[in-house]
Amino acid sequence: MNFLKSFIRNTAYITTGSLLVSAVMVTFFSGLDSIKSVILWQNLLLGLICGFVSALLFPENNMPKLESPLRHAVHFLLMTAIVMLCGYLFGWYYLSLPSVLLMLGSVAVVYAFVYFSTAMQYRDIANKINKELEERDDD
Amino acid sequence: MKITIQAPREGEEEEIIIRAGSISPHTFALIEALGGKSSGRLVGYVGECMEILQTELIFYFEAVDNRVFAYCDSEVYEVKQKLYEIEELLCNDNFFRASKSTVLNISKIKRIAPLFNGRFEALLKNGEKTVISRQYVSVLKQKLGI
Numbered sequence: 001m002n003f004l005k006s007f008i009r010n011t012a013y014i015t016t017g018s019l020l021v022s023a024v025m026v027t028f029f030s031g032l033d034s035i036k037s038v039i040l041w042q043n044l045l046l047g048l049i050c051g052f053v054s055a056l057l058f059p060e061n062n063m064p065k066l067e068s069p070l071r072h073a074v075h076f077l078l079m080t081a082i083v084m085l086c087g088y089l090f091g092w093y094y095l096s097l098p099s100v101l102l103m104l105g106s107v108a109v110v111y112a113f114v115y116f117s118t119a120m121q122y123r124d125i126a127n128k129i130n131k132e133l134e135e136r137d138d139d
Numbered sequence: 140m141k142i143t144i145q146a147p148r149e150g151e152e153e154e155i156i157i158r159a160g161s162i163s164p165h166t167f168a169l170i171e172a173l174g175g176k177s178s179g180r181l182v183g184y185v186g187e188c189m190e191i192l193q194t195e196l197i198f199y200f201e202a203v204d205n206r207v208f209a210y211c212d213s214e215v216y217e218v219k220q221k222l223y224e225i226e227e228l229l230c231n232d233n234f235f236r237a238s239k240s241t242v243l244n245i246s247k248i249k250r251i252a253p254l255f256n257g258r259f260e261a262l263l264k265n266g267e268k269t270v271i272s273r274q275y276v277s278v279l280k281q282k283l284g285i
Contacts, residue, residue: 002274058257122253125276129259130250132283 003055011051013117017110018043025092025106042090049086050079076111083107181225183209183216192216194232198263200225200242212265235282237261238272245282 022043026035057075084103086092093099147153155173159166167182167189183192197209202222209216220228226236237243243261251259257273271279 118257119253122257122259125280126251126253126259128285129279129283132285133245133248133250136246136283 006058007051007055009051010054010114011047013114014050014054014110015044015047017113017117018046020113021106021110025102029102039090042086042092046083046086049082053078053082079111080104080107083110181209181218181220181228183218185214185216190216192218194229194234194244195246198244198247198265198267199237199269200234202240210267233282235278236275237279238270238275241269243269243271245279 019040022039026032026039054075057071057078084100084107087103088095093103157166157170170182170191181192181194183190192209192211196211198211200207200209200218200222202208207218207220207222207225209218218225222236222240222242226234226242229242233245234242235245247263247265249262249264251261251271254260254270257276259271259276261269261271263269
């Protein structure tokens with residue numbers, strides 16, 4: 001159940017970030033006026049794959065604290081590899097240096113978007129809990 | 140052992156007082172039989188010595204290698220109950236399951252800070268830090284009425 005919740009949450013964040021970057025890329029870099037609907041399914045599929053791997057890599061429990069930075073580095077590299085592979089298969093970029101760099105930049109932007117979105121959400125939860133703890137102490 | 144039974148005064152609650160220098164296994168068995176655990180107190184062991192623990196002084200319980208320890212400000216006691224039994228026993232108090240291996244006293248948390256991926260680090264009032272797993276954050280929120 002926890003795995004499913006984690007999978008759905010990760011998929012939602014990653015798909016949203018991926019769609020945002022796709023919109024920016026198509027609008028400003030592709031030179032196209034319209035896109036094929038398949039790109040939406042490709043984004044969803046990518047979100048599902050990345051969401052699944054993320055849920056596997058970050059279980060709800062039993063995650064030793066010291067491993068976290070290393071786990072994040074592995075996670076970032078895995079996400080990059082998955083997006084680059086899928087992007088190549090979907091025809092999102094060509095094997096040229098500018099195209100690959102643009103794609104890598106997109107991965108970094110989506111990763112940062114997901115990371116800061118979740119960080120802000122958790123910071124908000126911590127603030128609420130801390131406020132309640134302070135009020136209890138005052139009582 | 141001398142046993143004295145006194146009738147309480149009118150309006151007074153029935154009460155059992157045990158006068159003992161130290162708690163022997165027999166006395167402990169008697170306390171348990173009288174529902175001593177449900178009174179919110181647990182027995183902690185340090186070597187051969189036993190002590191009735193005041194739960195409000197316990198910061199957290201931790202399971203290590205199939206043994207459960209109660210951590211107070213500076214003392215550590217071993218308790219005989221399993222972690223899930225302690226969780227059940229103290230669920231109406233300030234305690235909550237914080238991870239697979241810990242049960243934490245909310246009143247001993249100074250503040251919490253987010254870690255990676257939904258987990259939180261609780262800074263306790265004695266300066267110790269412990270992790271609250273993502274799946275148990277909702278329990279803490281519920282206990283705090285958030």
